[in-house]
Amino acid sequence: MHELSLSSAIVNTVVKHAADRPVTAVYLRVGALRQxxxxxxxxxxxxxxxxxxxxxxxxxxxxxxxVLHCDGCGHEWRIDIPAFRCPECAGSEVxxxxxxxxxxxxxxxxxxxxxxxx
Amino acid sequence: MHxxxxxxxxxALDANNTIASANRADFxxxxxxxxxxxxxxxxxxxxxxxxxxxxLPGVRVxxxxxxxEGSMDADRLAHLHIPVTQLNTGAGFGGECHxxxxxxxxxxxxxxxxxxxxxxxxxxxxxxCPAEFRIGEDARVMVSAVTEGEDKPLKYPLMFRACGxxxxxxxxxxxxxxxxxxxxxxxxxxxxxxxxxxxLSARTGxxxxxxxxxxxxxxxxxxxxxxx
Numbered sequence: 001m002h003e004l005s006l007s008s009a010i011v012n013t014v015v016k017h018a019a020d021r022p023v024t025a026v027y028l029r030v031g032a033l034r035q036x037x038x039x040x041x042x043x044x045x046x047x048x049x050x051x052x053x054x055x056x057x058x059x060x061x062x063x064x065x066x067v068l069h070c071d072g073c074g075h076e077w078r079i080d081i082p083a084f085r086c087p088e089c090a091g092s093e094v095x096x097x098x099x100x101x102x103x104x105x106x107x108x109x110x111x112x113x114x115x116x117x118x
Numbered sequence: 119m120h121x122x123x124x125x126x127x128x129x130a131l132d133a134n135n136t137i138a139s140a141n142r143a144d145f146x147x148x149x150x151x152x153x154x155x156x157x158x159x160x161x162x163x164x165x166x167x168x169x170x171x172x173x174l175p176g177v178r179v180x181x182x183x184x185x186x187e188g189s190m191d192a193d194r195l196a197h198l199h200i201p202v203t204q205l206n207t208g209a210g211f212g213g214e215c216h217x218x219x220x221x222x223x224x225x226x227x228x229x230x231x232x233x234x235x236x237x238x239x240x241x242x243x244x245x246x247c248p249a250e251f252r253i254g255e256d257a258r259v260m261v262s263a264v265t266e267g268e269d270k271p272l273k274y275p276l277m278f279r280a281c282g283x284x285x286x287x288x289x290x291x292x293x294x295x296x297x298x299x300x301x302x303x304x305x306x307x308x309x310x311x312x313x314x315x316x317x318l319s320a321r322t323g324x325x326x327x328x329x330x331x332x333x334x335x336x337x338x339x340x341x342x343x344x345x346x
Contacts, residue, residue: 005247017124034276102131
């Protein structure tokens with residue numbers, strides 16, 4: 001359900017950078033820990049994009065695995081379930097190496113051709 | 119026309135976080151600590167506020183009530199004679215299910231910041247979206263009622279990880295439920311190791327003292343960036 005709010009956040013970010021140029025694609029990096037359902041995000045994005053420079057733009061979602069790093073023992077591991085205690089030393093000083101991204105990496109925009117004087 | 123790729127690399131929630139920082143600066147200037155109070159609908163947020171807000175010596179409390187519609191919660195708090203400000207999210211498209219930094223920003227002029235030391239923001243009942251949107255708070259608290267089941271931390275890790283305190287409420291109902299409290303506490307630890315937890319019943323008052331003391335600690339905390 002948070003895909004609707006997240007779609008609005010994406011569109012707002014893109015509009016800021018598009019400088020009124022029509023956007024044909026949005027490249028998004030989404031970490032596994034963000035609990036985003038890709039199809040649902042596509043659905044809402046298409047909807048929220050209407051009437052903005054993003055209208056009709058393709059949303060390219062790159063999914064990033066969740067990898068944790070234990071600051072106590074240095075162990076690094078990939079998780080499929082949200083378990084944040086280190087399986088090696090049972091420590092809790094664990095940080096997310098990757099997997100909490102939700103960033104607009106790039107956009108494709110249409111530029112008007114410069115008309116060269118003859 | 120030709121196509122150009124523009125590199126951006128920006129967290130899509132940066133805009134919200136920027137406004138949250140501005141809110142935070144306003145609250146810091148006014149010397150007001152802010153607690154963002156979240157849970158699923160019906161976990162007991164309003165009752166937990168009623169329990170403690172008039173019993174915090176030396177701390178003047180205000181409440182900001184976030185609801186999709188109506189002012190039922192604000193009305194419930196009216197008899198406590200503390201400033202309560204209602205913020206309805208119903209009008210905004212895509213913003214109905216949570217408070218975001220901009221909504222709180224729009225409410226700041228209506229808040230009596232000069233008359234309070236601690237602002238308790240009761241977020242919209244929802245375990246998903248509120249976890250994503252900072253509002254400029256000093257601390258985030260969530261309430262999980264034992265009627266919700268032991269598996270909730272595993273289903274809503276974003277929320278359980280977003281909070282510095284997890285309150286387990288309605289323990290007076292334990293004798294009537296097939297509910298394993300140890301299993302819930304274990305699951306909270308799996309998702310957010312070492313997070314602070316308070317187990318209580320807002321109805322009977324058992325454990326509420328720890329919640330009261332926690333709020334007093336937050337209210338006494340020096341503003342971030344202050345010289346010690």
